[in-house]
Amino acid sequence: MSQKFALLALLAVVFSALACGLPAPVSPPSNPPTPNTIATLVSATLTAAAAAPPTEVASPTPAPVSAPPGVLTVVYARGGNILLWREGEPTRTLTTTGQDDQPCISDDGQVIAFLRNGELYAIRADGSGERPLITRGYLDSLRGAGMLQVLIRSFDFLPASREIFFSLYAETDGYPMPFDDLRRVSADGGAPVVVLDPGRGGGQWTFSPEGKFFALSQGNQIRVLRRDGSEDRVVFTFDFVSTYSEWTYYPQVVWRNDSEGFYTVIPASAALENPSQPTRYYYVPLSGSPAQLAEFVAVPVWESFPRIAPNGTSVAYVRPEGASQAVRIIDISTADRTLQTGSSLYIENWNPDSRRVVLYDRNMPEDVYAQAFGEAPIALNDSPGAWDTLRWVSERRFLFRTSSGELRLRQDTAPSIVLDVGVSTYNFTLAP
Numbered sequence: 001m002s003q004k005f006a007l008l009a010l011l012a013v014v015f016s017a018l019a020c021g022l023p024a025p026v027s028p029p030s031n032p033p034t035p036n037t038i039a040t041l042v043s044a045t046l047t048a049a050a051a052a053p054p055t056e057v058a059s060p061t062p063a064p065v066s067a068p069p070g071v072l073t074v075v076y077a078r079g080g081n082i083l084l085w086r087e088g089e090p091t092r093t094l095t096t097t098g099q100d101d102q103p104c105i106s107d108d109g110q111v112i113a114f115l116r117n118g119e120l121y122a123i124r125a126d127g128s129g130e131r132p133l134i135t136r137g138y139l140d141s142l143r144g145a146g147m148l149q150v151l152i153r154s155f156d157f158l159p160a161s162r163e164i165f166f167s168l169y170a171e172t173d174g175y176p177m178p179f180d181d182l183r184r185v186s187a188d189g190g191a192p193v194v195v196l197d198p199g200r201g202g203g204q205w206t207f208s209p210e211g212k213f214f215a216l217s218q219g220n221q222i223r224v225l226r227r228d229g230s231e232d233r234v235v236f237t238f239d240f241v242s243t244y245s246e247w248t249y250y251p252q253v254v255w256r257n258d259s260e261g262f263y264t265v266i267p268a269s270a271a272l273e274n275p276s277q278p279t280r281y282y283y284v285p286l287s288g289s290p291a292q293l294a295e296f297v298a299v300p301v302w303e304s305f306p307r308i309a310p311n312g313t314s315v316a317y318v319r320p321e322g323a324s325q326a327v328r329i330i331d332i333s334t335a336d337r338t339l340q341t342g343s344s345l346y347i348e349n350w351n352p353d354s355r356r357v358v359l360y361d362r363n364m365p366e367d368v369y370a371q372a373f374g375e376a377p378i379a380l381n382d383s384p385g386a387w388d389t390l391r392w393v394s395e396r397r398f399l400f401r402t403s404s405g406e407l408r409l410r411q412d413t414a415p416s417i418v419l420d421v422g423v424s425t426y427n428f429t430l431a432p
Contacts, residue, residue, distance in 0.1 A: 020104025020113065020156050020427050070430030072393055073125070075103040075112050076407055077424045082114050084125055085419050086431075094127045102425050104164075106157045109431025111187045113164055118151050120166065122187040133185050134166070134192060142179075146172050153178060158227060159211040162187040167201060178202060182216075182229070195229040204250040208259035213286075215262055217250040222264060224286060236284045239269035241301060249301050254308045261285035263293075263312040271300035279306055281315050281330065293332045299325065303362075304346045309354040316357045318345050327359050329373070339371055353395045382416050383408060391428065399428060 074085045080098035085091045086109075094112065100121070103114040113122050113133065120134035139150040147170040155166035164187055168179040180202030185192040195201065196216075203218035207227075216223045222236040241249040254263045262284055268277035278295040285291075298306055298317040306317040314331035316339070325345045330336040339357060348358040348368065355372040358380065366386040371377040381387050386403040393399060397411045407423040410416035 020102055020154075070432050071109070072397075072409075072428060073105060073109040073431045074399065074407070074409075074419060074426055074428040075105045075114075076420065076426035077101040077103055077114070078420055078422045082112060082123070083420065084112070086125075091420065092125075092127060094123050094125075095130070104156060104427045105429045106162055106187065107160050107429055107431075109429050111162055113155065113157070113187055115152060118149070120152055120155060120164070120185070131189065133164070133187065133189075138192065139168070142168065143170070147177070148172060150179075157187075158184070159207050159209065161211060163227075165195070165205065165214075196225075196232075204253075206253040206255065206262075208255045209257055210259060212259055215253040215255070217253055217264075219248045219250070222251065222253065222284070235286065236264065236282070236290055238266045241267050241269050242271070243302055244272060245302070252305070252308050254310065254312045256312065260287075263308050265306045265308055265315050265317075267298065267301045267306060275320075279317065281306075281308075281332075283312075283332075294330050294334045294336070296328070296330055296336060303344075307347045307350060307357070309350050310352050311354040314354070316347050316350065316359075318347060327357060329357065337373065339373065340377070348390060349392070351395060352392050358390065378413060380410070382410065389426070393428065393430065399426065401426060 123130040153169040182196040182201030304318040356370040369377040390400040408416040
């Protein structure tokens with residue numbers, strides 16, 4: 001990845017944690033860390049909050065809480081080649097050019113899309129049928145004045161389909177320039193189709209569970225569109241969240257499992273000028289008016305993003321508490337409880353069970369824990385050195401890549417197993 005491409009991830013936060021075109025960052029851009037006072041986050045001294053469970057209240061239908069059963073299939077790049085690991089089978093080498101990266105696998109586990117010298121290719125899981133989908137000729141046809149090269153910025157499969165959504169950016173003599181577009185192409189072949197013209201598609205897209213709709217989260221609004229770009233409408237507006245830098249905060253969207261609405265959380269718009277300005281948690285129906293579920297004071301977004309649980313009914317956030325910080329969880333009943341305290345905390349994500357939060361101290365990012373109320377924290381990283389791109393396979397298993405390039409799979413507290421070494425990027429699915 002070029003330095004310019006890395007800079008693009010800072011100028012506009014990655015489209016999706018699961019998008020295949022760009023690796024998800026471990027944390028947002030931040031100020032230099034304060035001196036380490038992480039003693040409370042070391043496993044020997046961690047203490048779980050033991051408050052009573054929140055009161056049950058009526059709520060909208062929750063989003064899916066875990067992936068469907070299936071065979072774990074992992075695709076990854078190593079040394080410029082694409083490989084496939086499937087449980088119970090030998091590792092299979094799919095490409096041998098030494099020029100391939102950023103693999104992304106379809107939900108059915110049968111097709112892999114990947115980048116080769118800036119072009120988008122596809123190949124079947126058995127290694128046959130390799131074919132270009134987005135060629136250099138197509139990209140060059142979009143190059144305008146001042147553009148040195150047009151490249152693919154991000155791409156991902158539409159759920160349960162062979163359709164790939166992607167967006168573009170241009171390298172220039174200055175900064176990378178996003179097209180703020182959205183396009184799609186079939187992995188089975190055919191010409192690319194423009195879903196949203198340049199200037200209309202910037203932001204972070206999140207597909208509804210069955211892929212009928214997608215939400216486009218932008219700097220001051222959230223739009224909902226059908227998969228073909230039709231019925232484009234603004235369903236939620238908010239004040240721009242100042243990051244006091246050149247990157248834009250795009251609010252998280254967590255869909256209901258019936259696609260009738262979604263949850264989102266909007267941080268304070270001016271955290272430096274007004275530290276007491278609240279972050280607000282909403283439910284947004286596709287038909288009707290948004291409803292505010294709760295509000296709370298959190299640290300600025302460049303220190304830690306608020307994270308909505310997979311079932312949509314609670315938010316984990318970091319709250320300043322004097323010289324320290326607390327990870328807290330607030331739910332739709334507005335019950336708000338402390339999970340953990342530390343010096344400079346960061347919330348990575350949730351377990352699919354919507355009970356356990358993955359967190360670490362930014363001064364010691366190699367020590368990663370999952371914790372639920374009333375339970376001891378569980379150390380997730382059992383390998384030397386730092387880690388990145390932790391992704392849950394199920395409620396009990398997860399994949400992660402170490403800073404040295406080891407791709408590991410772990411279940412509960414059992415020792416992790418090394419799937420391969422020298423891995424640059426990876427993606428997975430639970431195939432039928």
